[in-house]
Amino acid sequence: MCLGIPGRIVRIDDAAKKLATVDVSGVRRQINIACVVDEAHPVESCIGDWVLVHVGFAMSRIDEHEAAQTLKILTELGEAQAEIEAMRQSSVH
Amino acid sequence: MKFADEFRDRDKARALVREIETLADQIEITRTRPLNIMEVCGGHTHSIFRYGLEGMLPPSIELVHGPGCPVCVLPMGRVDDCVAIAERPGVIFTTFGDAMRVPGSKKSLMQAKADGADVRMVYSPMDALALARNNPDREVVFFGLGFETTMPSTALTVLQAEADGIENFSVFCNHITIVPTIKAILDSPDLHLDGFLGPGHVSMVIGTAPYEFIADFYKRPMVVAGFEPLDVLQSIWMILKQISEGRAEIENQYKRIVPEAGNDPALAAVARVYELREFFEWRGLGSIDHSGVKVRDEYARFDAERKFAIPNVKIADPKSCQCGEVLKGVLKPWQCKVFGTLCTPETPLGALMVSPEGACAAYYQYGGVKPQRDETMAAAT
Numbered sequence: 001m002c003l004g005i006p007g008r009i010v011r012i013d014d015a016a017k018k019l020a021t022v023d024v025s026g027v028r029r030q031i032n033i034a035c036v037v038d039e040a041h042p043v044e045s046c047i048g049d050w051v052l053v054h055v056g057f058a059m060s061r062i063d064e065h066e067a068a069q070t071l072k073i074l075t076e077l078g079e080a081q082a083e084i085e086a087m088r089q090s091s092v093h
Numbered sequence: 094m095k096f097a098d099e100f101r102d103r104d105k106a107r108a109l110v111r112e113i114e115t116l117a118d119q120i121e122i123t124r125t126r127p128l129n130i131m132e133v134c135g136g137h138t139h140s141i142f143r144y145g146l147e148g149m150l151p152p153s154i155e156l157v158h159g160p161g162c163p164v165c166v167l168p169m170g171r172v173d174d175c176v177a178i179a180e181r182p183g184v185i186f187t188t189f190g191d192a193m194r195v196p197g198s199k200k201s202l203m204q205a206k207a208d209g210a211d212v213r214m215v216y217s218p219m220d221a222l223a224l225a226r227n228n229p230d231r232e233v234v235f236f237g238l239g240f241e242t243t244m245p246s247t248a249l250t251v252l253q254a255e256a257d258g259i260e261n262f263s264v265f266c267n268h269i270t271i272v273p274t275i276k277a278i279l280d281s282p283d284l285h286l287d288g289f290l291g292p293g294h295v296s297m298v299i300g301t302a303p304y305e306f307i308a309d310f311y312k313r314p315m316v317v318a319g320f321e322p323l324d325v326l327q328s329i330w331m332i333l334k335q336i337s338e339g340r341a342e343i344e345n346q347y348k349r350i351v352p353e354a355g356n357d358p359a360l361a362a363v364a365r366v367y368e369l370r371e372f373f374e375w376r377g378l379g380s381i382d383h384s385g386v387k388v389r390d391e392y393a394r395f396d397a398e399r400k401f402a403i404p405n406v407k408i409a410d411p412k413s414c415q416c417g418e419v420l421k422g423v424l425k426p427w428q429c430k431v432f433g434t435l436c437t438p439e440t441p442l443g444a445l446m447v448s449p450e451g452a453c454a455a456y457y458q459y460g461g462v463k464p465q466r467d468e469t470m471a472a473a474t
Contacts, residue, residue, distance in 0.1 A: 002163070002242050002294055002450065003136045003320065017253065032219060034249055035359045052297075052350065055189070056217025057246045059359065060297050060350050073321050077143050078449065083216075086190055090216035092223040 004054040005074060005083045006067035009033065015043045022053060025071065025080070029087050033058045102323055106149070109326040114151045116333040122287065123153035129285060130154060130332055131422060133275060134292035135162030135450025136320050142455035144322040154329065157284075157422030158452035160274055160378060161292055163239040163267075164191045165444040165451040166420065168376045169408040171267055172197030177404050178234055178265060178397060179210040185228060187221040188236040190214045195447050198408040202236075218250040218264070225254070225262035234397045237264040242294040244268045244386065245359035248366035251388070251395045265397035266388055269373060271295050272303050273384040279311050283423045288332040290325065291317035293347045298363075300355030304343045312341040319347040366392055376410060376444050377417030416443040419452055426453040433457060 007022035018034040020043075036051055036058045037043050050067040051058035062070070074080035117123050132138055138158045141147060147156050160166050172195050179186035179202060186202070193203045193214060206212035211231075215221050218235045225233035237247040247264050254262045271292060278284060291304060296317045307315050314335035318328035328346045335342060345351055366389060373385025388396035397403075410416060413431045418424035426432050426445070436442040438454050445451035449458065 002134070002239065004242075004294060017256075029216075030219070031217075032246075032249055032253075034362070035245060035356050037358070054294065055243055055246045056219045057249065059242070059245070059294070059356065062350065066349055069321065073140070077139055079139075082190075086214070086216040089214065090220045091187070091213040092215075092220045093227055 002054070003074060003077070003079050004052045004059060005080055006050055006062060006070050007031070007053045008067070009046045009049050009051060009058070012043055012047060018043060020046060020058075022051065022058070024053065024087065025084060027084050027087055029056075031056050031058055035059050036061050105323055106326055109323070109330055110149050113154070113326065113330050113333060116330065116337050117151050117153045119337050120333065122336075127153050127155040128287045128333070128336070129157050129422070130288045130290060130329060131157040131159045131278070131286050132290040132325075133159040133161045133271065134290070134295065135165065135448065136293065137290055137318065137325060138162070138452055138455050139450050140320045140322065140325060142459040145459070146322060146325055149326075150329070157286065158419075158455075159278065159422065160375070160420045161240065161271070162445070162448050162450040163243075163269060164195055164448040165416075166269065166375045166378065167192070167195055167238070167267060167444060168374045169196065169198050169410065170374065170404075170406050172201065173199065173408060174403040174405060175202055175236055175265060176200055176205045176210070178401050179205050179212050181232075181401060183230075183232055184211065185224055185231050185233045186210065186212045186236065187215045187224060187233060188212065189216075189238060191448050192236055192238055194441065195444050196441060218247045219253070222250050222254055222259065222262055225259050226257070229261060231261060232400070233262050234401075235262070235264050237266045237268055240269055240271050240292070240295045241298040241363070244363050244367065245298060245356070248362040251366045251392055252362060254395055255392070260394065263395050263397040263400050264388065266367070266386065268367065268386050269375070270369070270384055270386065271299075273381055274375070274378075275304075275307065277378065277381045277384070278421065279307070279313070281421060284421055286313065286422075287336060288313055289315040290328050290332070291315045291343070293317060293319055293350060296345075296347070296351045296355070298356050298359045301343050301345055301351065301353050308341045308343050314341045315343050317343070317345045317347050317351055319350065365389075374407065377420040379417075411442055414443040416445050419445055426456040429453070
């Protein structure tokens with residue numbers, strides 16, 4: 001949960017609530033992007049951005065190269081698989 | 094080493110290790126004892142073990158594995174409180190998967206679930222809020238856990254619950270703060286640390302300014318580090334460089350993720366929802382002043398601690414456990430009496446065995462014996 005996982009913002013779901021859909025290695029889920037939105041980066045401009053996602057919250061904007069490197073090390077640590085599995089299995093009903 | 098063949102940028106790593114050796118040789122202290130460098134963050138611990146970095150370093154550098162695994166420092170009494178809340182009728186207790194197996198004095202959340210409590214693993218506090226929305230007749234409690242990295246996520250979720258008028262959601266707040274903990278470690282008479290690898294993702298939230306006291310008052314260097322093997326080695330080199338030049342500063346090796354000023358929206362959400370507790374209890378380390386946060390009065394209705402009566406009983410760690418000594422770096426994991434025998438990742442007695450970010454589980458998984466350096470280097474070629 002502390003290392004997070006890189007994902008790419010593919011859609012804005014709710015601009016007022018700063019909710020967006022992110023693609024993490026082919027798995028899509030909704031995340032909160034409040035911590036990466038500021039005057040220089042309004043909500044609508046975030047589509048296509050790579051972000052580091054911690055427990056469903058984008059905490060940092062990263063570049064594509066950094067995203068790939070981070071995903072590689074997380075896979076080697078076994079953390080990427082655990083994180084994606086946690087996303088898939090998360091209980092909301 | 095088992096994993097060294099997967100190691101990227103081997104030439105760069107070897108070159109860095111050579112420079113680290115050269116610097117270490119120039120530092121006076123290493124003639125009488127090894128330099129003790131603490132990695133504060135459990136993510137670093139995991140990476141160090143995974144890539145066999147300890148074995149690559151000269152014997153004059155000792156890595157001390159710090160308390161930065163939030164699951165590992167959770168005291169038994171708080172796990173008992175979780176179980177007590179989870180076992181209340183009508184409650185859906187939600188938690189990150191990491192916390193399911195942390196032992197309480199009688200049972201873990203996993204065992205409570207097996208006994209019939211409605212305990213659910215969620216990926217995000219947002220999912221717990223969705224559960225509350227979808228189950229208006231139930232009380233949904235989220236187990237808020239972690240350092241500053243995850244603190245903004247629960248704060249923002251509370252703010253969202255308020256905005257949406259969701260009243261059947263609350264957080265059982267066990268968030269902890271890194272700075273008072275580092276201070277407690279520096280004040281501990283058992284330990285002599287020469288420098289720190291600073292936590293990467295905590296710093297992404299809080300920035301680097303809160304660490305200045307480490308350099309100013311304790312005259313110790315800290316380098317905020319990334320998690321890749323080369324990040325860790327480069328950061329160790331930067332610490333040694335400071336020591337060799339008689340400097341003590343807070344440096345940032347992980348600039349690509351960590352802004353010096355931290356993350357404003359995250360800090361603002363945390364400040365709105367949480368305030369410091371007078372003290373918080375840590376497994377193995379005891380009570381540390383101002384080391385935890387609680388929900389502010391304005392958000393009391395989202396505070397599980399106020400919504401439900403919790404036992405709040407202080408439970409001593411099992412006598413056989415030496416988690417405290419290991420957490421402070423006084424003992425190596427394998428020196429604990431129950432390491433690998435009574436205490437294993439499958440049946441953890443102490444919390445350091447539960448998470449791969451805990452020093453004991455990392456030693457257990459990747460092998461704790463410092464490999465011969467030659468062997469490591471040979472494998473890395």
